Amino acid sequence: MLVLSRQRDESIFIGDNIKITIVDIRGDKVRLGIEAPTEVPVHRQEVYEAIQRENQRTVEPVAKS
Structure with missing residues (x-):
């Protein structure tokens, strides 16, 4: 991890x-x-992780009973 x-x-550029x-x-x-x-x-x-969980649920096949 880069720490600046x-x-x-002041700014930081990514690419x-x-x-x-x-x-x-x-404060903090x-x-x-x-x-x-x-x-x-x-x-x-937290939004990114929620999107990833939702995407994973839509990709996983539905288990057959």
């Missing part, structure tokens, strides 16, 4: 087309602004 330090209004900016820092919470192409899905981890 940034201050408010040429994804920009992550530190928007605000309050950091607000991020993310600029990415519309074809790149961006989700919070």
Whole structure:
């Protein structure tokens, strides 16, 4: 894992087309602004995991009784 330090209004680029900016820092919470192409899905981890679970359920074959 790459760990970087940034201050408010500073950014990090991932490749040429994804920009992550530190928007605000309050206590133990950091607000991020993310600029990415519309074809790149961006989700919070818990939403991403829920999508993966739902996708797995739709792929698994139905057990026969």
